[in-house]
Each structure stands twice: as structure tokens, then as C-alpha cells.
Amino acid sequence: MKSSQGRGGWKSFGWFLILGIGIFVFCSSQGNAAPPPIKIGVVQSISGMVSEFGLDDVEGFKAKIEEINAKGGVKTKEGLRKIEIIVRDDKLKPDIAVQNAKSLIFEEKCDFLVGGISSACALALSQWAKENKVLYWVWDARADDVTGSKGHPYVFRSSGNTWMNGHAAGSYFKDKPYTKWAYIHPDYAYGREQATAFSKAMKAMKPGFTVVTEQWPKLGTTDYTPYITALMTAKPEIVYTSLWGTDAMTFIKQAKGYGFFSKIKVVGLFWGMPLLRPMGQEMVEGVYVLSEAPFDYPGSPENKAFYDNYQAKMGRFPSDYSVLGYNAGSFIVAGIEKAGTVATEALISALEGISVKTIAPSKIISIRKCDHQSDYGIAVGVTVKDPKWPWFVLKDITTIPGPPTMPSCEQILAERAAAK
Amino acid sequence: MTGVDVLSQFMSGLTTAMIYFLIAAGLTLILGVLKIMNFAQGGIYMLGAYTTYSFVKLFGGTDAGFWLTLLIAPTVVAAFFCLLEVFLLRWFYEKPALYILLMTYGILIVTYDLARMLWGWIILTAPMPPMFQQPLEIFGLVFPLYNAFLIVMGFFVFSLIWFIIHKTKLGKTMRAAADDREMTAALGINVPWVFTGVFGLGAWIAAIGGALVAPMAGMAADMGVEAGIIAFVVVVIAGLGSLPGALLASFLVGEVQAFGILILPEFAIAFTYLVMVVVLIIRPWGLFGKPVVIK
Numbered sequence: 001m002k003s004s005q006g007r008g009g010w011k012s013f014g015w016f017l018i019l020g021i022g023i024f025v026f027c028s029s030q031g032n033a034a035p036p037p038i039k040i041g042v043v044q045s046i047s048g049m050v051s052e053f054g055l056d057d058v059e060g061f062k063a064k065i066e067e068i069n070a071k072g073g074v075k076t077k078e079g080l081r082k083i084e085i086i087v088r089d090d091k092l093k094p095d096i097a098v099q100n101a102k103s104l105i106f107e108e109k110c111d112f113l114v115g116g117i118s119s120a121c122a123l124a125l126s127q128w129a130k131e132n133k134v135l136y137w138v139w140d141a142r143a144d145d146v147t148g149s150k151g152h153p154y155v156f157r158s159s160g161n162t163w164m165n166g167h168a169a170g171s172y173f174k175d176k177p178y179t180k181w182a183y184i185h186p187d188y189a190y191g192r193e194q195a196t197a198f199s200k201a202m203k204a205m206k207p208g209f210t211v212v213t214e215q216w217p218k219l220g221t222t223d224y225t226p227y228i229t230a231l232m233t234a235k236p237e238i239v240y241t242s243l244w245g246t247d248a249m250t251f252i253k254q255a256k257g258y259g260f261f262s263k264i265k266v267v268g269l270f271w272g273m274p275l276l277r278p279m280g281q282e283m284v285e286g287v288y289v290l291s292e293a294p295f296d297y298p299g300s301p302e303n304k305a306f307y308d309n310y311q312a313k314m315g316r317f318p319s320d321y322s323v324l325g326y327n328a329g330s331f332i333v334a335g336i337e338k339a340g341t342v343a344t345e346a347l348i349s350a351l352e353g354i355s356v357k358t359i360a361p362s363k364i365i366s367i368r369k370c371d372h373q374s375d376y377g378i379a380v381g382v383t384v385k386d387p388k389w390p391w392f393v394l395k396d397i398t399t400i401p402g403p404p405t406m407p408s409c410e411q412i413l414a415e416r417a418a419a420k
Numbered sequence: 421m422t423g424v425d426v427l428s429q430f431m432s433g434l435t436t437a438m439i440y441f442l443i444a445a446g447l448t449l450i451l452g453v454l455k456i457m458n459f460a461q462g463g464i465y466m467l468g469a470y471t472t473y474s475f476v477k478l479f480g481g482t483d484a485g486f487w488l489t490l491l492i493a494p495t496v497v498a499a500f501f502c503l504l505e506v507f508l509l510r511w512f513y514e515k516p517a518l519y520i521l522l523m524t525y526g527i528l529i530v531t532y533d534l535a536r537m538l539w540g541w542i543i544l545t546a547p548m549p550p551m552f553q554q555p556l557e558i559f560g561l562v563f564p565l566y567n568a569f570l571i572v573m574g575f576f577v578f579s580l581i582w583f584i585i586h587k588t589k590l591g592k593t594m595r596a597a598a599d600d601r602e603m604t605a606a607l608g609i610n611v612p613w614v615f616t617g618v619f620g621l622g623a624w625i626a627a628i629g630g631a632l633v634a635p636m637a638g639m640a641a642d643m644g645v646e647a648g649i650i651a652f653v654v655v656v657i658a659g660l661g662s663l664p665g666a667l668l669a670s671f672l673v674g675e676v677q678a679f680g681i682l683i684l685p686e687f688a689i690a691f692t693y694l695v696m697v698v699v700l701i702i703r704p705w706g707l708f709g710k711p712v713v714i715k
Binding site: 046047048049051052055187213214215216217218220221222223225226227228229230232233245246247248249250253254256257258259274278279280281282316 | 548
């Protein structure tokens with residue numbers, strides 16, 4: 001009796017165990033009924049002079065993604081899916097950017113790529129994306145070629161480009177009395193393109209426009225004094241500059257010593273928060289600034305929430321670049337919701353022509369179908385002290401909407417055909 | 421273009437020249453005495469600038485605070501690099517030159533990350549001390565007072581170093597150690613400490629260069645890279661190890677740059693290297709360099 005009971009006891013126990021495991025597995029699979037997260041690979045330059053801006057792009061993007069994840073995720077055909085971001089630094093080197101892309105897509109199994117502040121890296125990555133049929137969303141690199149002659153169906157850009165920047169500036173300054181201009185731009189592709197774009201725009205729109213001198217200092221020049229005195233010798237009425245980051249700071253600090261700003265007007269491209277904040281009270285009043293997201297606090301309720309959250313996380317207010325990242329996030333989330341999936345071809349179709357509401361100067365921005373370029377606008381203002389803040393702000397802000405400043409679709413298609 | 425414009429451009433060139441000199445002088449000193457190419461020189465310059473920023477901020481951006489900072493900050497940085505020399509570089513003097521080169525390059529990379537760790541990713545600038553915020557006016561020329569100060573400091577540093585090297589016993593010891601390490605040691609002189617002293621002096625010059633530049637420029641952690649390249653080019657033009665050569669070379673490069681961009685602004689990026697190429701064609705060992713004798 002005893003032995004048969006014992007044998008029967010073990011047999012029953014075995015069955016109970018199998019049943020129990022089966023129930024457990026069944027239950028846990030029910031718990032995992034939520035679809036897997038969407039994985040976005042970010043390839044960004046967070047090195048050298050561009051570190052702060054590269055980081056802002058990423059953090060602005062993360063802010064949007066965290067907002068969406070807090071609501072449970074983005075709505076797709078499979079249900080609500082959360083978004084996971086993996087960030088890689090390309091160290092401003094195109095070959096590392098491509099390596100990062102390969103690793104993110106093939107090893108980490110990301111669904112698509114986002115990023116790009118260095119145009120050299122963005123162009124290299126764009127080429128790779130085209131060959132591998134991977135969606136690549138560019139959020140800050142400015143070279144026209146990205147959506148111009150080297151554009152293709154798999155690449156999108158949510159920021160403006162140099163053509164648009166130059167034409168926006170042109171449409172503002174054609175109404176101002178200045179005709180004798182001088183340039184000082186950093187001597188590399190970005191500076192050259194900005195100068196060319198502005199010249200093209202002004203020659204078309206402003207009769208009597210001349211450039212009395214062009215100065216081309218190297219990126220990272222420590223001493224701008226000879227350039228400053230060379231500019232003053234040429235006696236322009238106004239200077240147009242795309243100097244940025246530490247170069248812009250150094251130029252302003254050294255030019256002040258010469259009384260530059262009281263003799264010559266200055267237009268600083270992208271001299272928004274990233275420059276005004278560290279300059280503090282050392283900034284100069286009366287400088288024209290083109291900025292994609294002028295400091296605006298509190299602004300709308302969404303704006304205030306964005307600013308407050310960013311400040312709490314990063315210890316500083318968001319900059320133009322943070323807004324760029326945030327808007328890129330808005331586009332992508334809207335695209336995924338419209339397509340219901342992250343499958344490449346469907347997502348591309350959904351993104352073409354899509355519009356989103358933003359925290360940018362133009363309240364609605366869209367992606368143009370012919371070239372996948374957004375019609376991001378830009379604001380022009382004049383620097384002024386503000387007793388409420390330790391930095392200068394912009395007054396007399398005029399918003400230049402994006403669409404009229406863009407190159408025509410015919411032009412883009414012609415450039416792409418010529419490049420083949 | 422008036423005479424005042426030419427004078428103005430000349431003075432700007434002089435400003436550039438003095439900054440270049442401060443970056444290069446330390447390098448040439450270390451090269452001349454220790455016979456090592458210190459790749460970390462740009463990093464020392466950069467840390468000098470960042471440390472100055474912190475001290476100026478600490479002292480509230482006042483004039484007195486600025487003078488204090490100029491005394492303290494470069495000394496702190498130089499002391500730090502003396503420690504590095506004692507603990508990291510001393511092992512490699514007797515070894516093949518490649519080890520020390522790699523070591524100094526490694527130190528450069530570490531200083532870059534150190535700066536990022538201590539001061540973060542955002543760009544910074546030291547506020548200009550209030551006393552320098554008025555421009556100077558000479559012969560109808562407006563010239564920033566701070567630039568004039570920088571030029572004077574450059575000459576002061578040159579005179580100080582020259583005095584130490586040629587008119588003091590310490591300098592004599594340095595020159596002896598540079599010429600013949602073994603004989604100097606045989607005379608009972610503690611050569612490793614002399615080397616540390618020279619390294620510290622070279623570091624101090626670079627650090628004070630960074631300190632002086634801090635109020636007149638924006639700072640990024642990689643500002644040392646550009647400075648290092650300039651230092652190298654100036655030292656090559658000067659002749660390896662020559663201090664007066666470094667002054668002359670800096671002056672040459674600064675003025676060619678200043679007047680070059682008046683005439684041919686398109687080639688701004690090239691002038692420094694053009695000077696180097698021309699000098700090396702005419703005098704392959706640099707302006708004041710000695711031809712290398714192969715024994």
C-alpha cells in the first residue's frame with residue numbers, strides 16, 4: 001500500500017508540476033501581450049565644439065519621446081508601442097557615423113535612424129541609408145545636398161537648410177536700407193554655403209547689394225583681431241556672419257574692444273540661446289539675430305512644460321537645437337501614428353506631406369513631398385537686455401515662414417537628375 | 421586704406437603673435453632642454469584657460485580677482501603637470517623617444533576628457549575684467565586695452581624666461597643639462613629635478629597663455645588641439661629649442677596672417693603654413709635652429 005501510494009504520489013506531483021509550469025507560462029505570456037518597443041537609432045556628433053548643440057538635439061528629441069512613452073507609447077496597428085532610443089556618437093567622423101549606423105540597424109535591430117548635425121556625417125550616412133533601404137531622418141545638418149542633389153526617398157530633413165536660411169535673411173534685409181555688406185564666415189562647407197545662399201538671395205532681391213570684403217577665419221580661431229580690423233578697414237555698413245559656438249563668442253568679445261558694434265551693424269545667424277546664455281551681460285545690444293527658436297518663456301502651456309522639464313533634467317533651458325530635436329520627434333511620432341507601423345515604405349509614404357504643430361516660430365511645419373524637406377521657418381530679432389533674465393533676449397521679432405524661402409521642386413529635381 | 425588702418429592691422433597681428441608665442445614658448449623650452457615634443461602642450465593651454473575661468477568666477481569677476489587669478493591659476497596647472505611629469509614621464513627619458521611621445525599624446529587626450537568631466541559640455545567664457553572694458557586711443561587708432569595688456573604680458577614672459585635661462589644659476593644648470601645630461605649628472609646635479617623644473621616652467625608659460633586668452637575668447641574642450649598645431653608650426657619655423665626664435669617666428673606668422681587677410685582673405689586658412697613652407701625651404705632648420713649633425 002505504502003509503496004504504491006509513494007509511486008502514485010510522485011507521478012501526481014509530476015503532473016501537477018507540468019500543469020503548474022504550463023499555467024505560469026501561459027499567464028506570463030498574457031502579461032507580455034504588449035507589442036515590443038520601437039527602437040530608434042540615433043547617430044549624432046557629440047564631440048568638440050559642437051558637443052553642446054549635438055547634445056541639445058538629442059535631449060530635445062528624448063523629451064518628446066518621454067512624453068509619448070508616459071502616455072503608454074505611440075499608437076500602431078499592433079497597439080501602443082513604447083519607443084526606445086539608442087544613441088551613438090560619430091565624433092564628427094563620417095566613417096564612424098556609417099559604422100554606428102550598421103551597428104544600430106544590424107546588431108541592435110533598430111527600426112530606423114535619426115540624427116545628423118555634421119553635414120559630412122549626414123551625407124555619408126544618407127548614402128549608406130539609400131544603399132541599404134533604411135529610413136534616415138536628419139534633424140540638424142544644413143547642407144543643401146542632403147535633400148537636394150544627393151537626396152533620395154529614404155532621407156528626410158526636419159530642420160531648414162542653408163538655401164532657406166540665406167533666403168529668409170534676404171527676405172528680411174531687402175527691406176532694410178543697408179547695401180554695403182561684409183562677410184565673416186568660418187572657412188568650411190557650412191560657412192561657404194551660408195555665404196553663397198545669402199549672396200544669391202540678396203542679389204536677386206536688393207538692388208545695389210555689394211559685399212565689400214569677405215573674411216574666412218579657420219574654425220576654432222583663437223584670435224579674431226586681425227579679421228576684426230580687416231573688416232573695419234573695408235568700412236561696411238553691416239556684417240553678415242555664420243560664426244557659431246566659441247567662434248561667435250570670441251569674435252564678439254574681441255570686437256567689442258574695438259567699438260565694432262557702435263560703428264557697424266551685425267547679423268548673427270543662429271546667435272540664439274546657445275550663444276546668448278553663456279555671453280550673459282557681456283553680449284551687445286542691437287545685434288540682428290536669426291534664430292529658429294528664440295527664447296520664449298513661458299509662452300504657450302506646451303512651451304512652458306517643455307522648458308520646465310528640460311531645465312529640471314539638464315540644468316539649463318532648452319536652446320534652438322533642443323527645439324529641433326523635439327520637432328523631429330513630433331514628426332516621427334505623427335508619421336508612425338499615421339502609418340500605423342514602422343515598416344519603411346509605409347512610414348515613408350505617411351511622412352510625405354505630413355504636418356505637425358511645433359514650438360518653433362512657425363506654428364505648423366510640414367514635410368514637402370518632392371524632396372522630403374521641411375518648411376521650417378526662422379525668426380529675426382534684435383538683441384536687448386532683459387531685467388528678468390541673466391542673458392539678453394530678442395525683441396522686434398519677425399517670423400519668416402519657411403515655404404517661400406525653399407528652392408522650388410523643379411530646381412531640386414533638376415539638381416538630382418544632374419547629379420546622376 | 422589709410423596709415424591708421426595699416427597701423428591697426430599691425431597691432432592686431434601683434435596680438436595674434438603674442439598669443440602664438442605664449443603657446444609655443446613652453447613647447448620650445450621643453451623641446452630644447454628635455455628633447456621631447458610635448459604633445460600635451462595644447463592641453464596645458466586649455467586647462468590654463470578653464471582654470472582661469474573658475475578662479476575668475478570664484479573671485480566674482482573683479483579686477484583684483486583677475487590679478488589673483490593670473491597668479492594662482494597658471495601655477496596650479498603647472499604644478500599639476502609637474503606631478504604628471506614626475507609620476508608618468510620620468511620613467512621614459514632613458515627609453516626610446518617614441519614612448520615619451522605616446523605618453524604626452526595620451527596625456528593630451530586625458531586632459532580633454534578631464535576638462536569635459538570638470539566643466540561639462542557647454543561652452544564657457546571668463547568675463548572680461550571691468551578695468552579692461554575701455555578701449556585705448558593712440559594716434560587716432562582705437563585699440564582694445566586688453567590686447568595691449570596681452571602684448572605687454574607676452575614681452576614680460578619672454579623677458580622673464582630669457583632672464584632665468586641666461587642670467588641665473590638655475591638657467592645655467594638647465595642649459596648644461598640640455599647640452600650634456602651625463603656630464604651634468606656627474607657634476608652632482610640632480611638632473612631629474614632640473615627636468616621637472618623645466619617641464620613645469622614650460623607648462624606654466626602655456627597655462628598663462630591660456631589664462632590670458634580666457635577673458636577674450638570662448639572656450640571648448642578641444643581648443644587645445646588648434647593651439648597645439650599652432651605651437652608646433654611656430655616651433656618648427658623658429659628652430660627647435662630657440663626662445664628668441666619662437667618670438668620672431670610668432671611675430672612673422674602673426675603679421676603675415678594679419679596683412680595677408682587684408683590682401684587675400686580667401687587664403688586666410690593657409691598663411692601660417694605658407695610661412696612655414698617658405699622658411700623651411702630657405703632655412704631647413706628654422707630661423708634660429710642649428711643644423712643637425714649626424715655623427
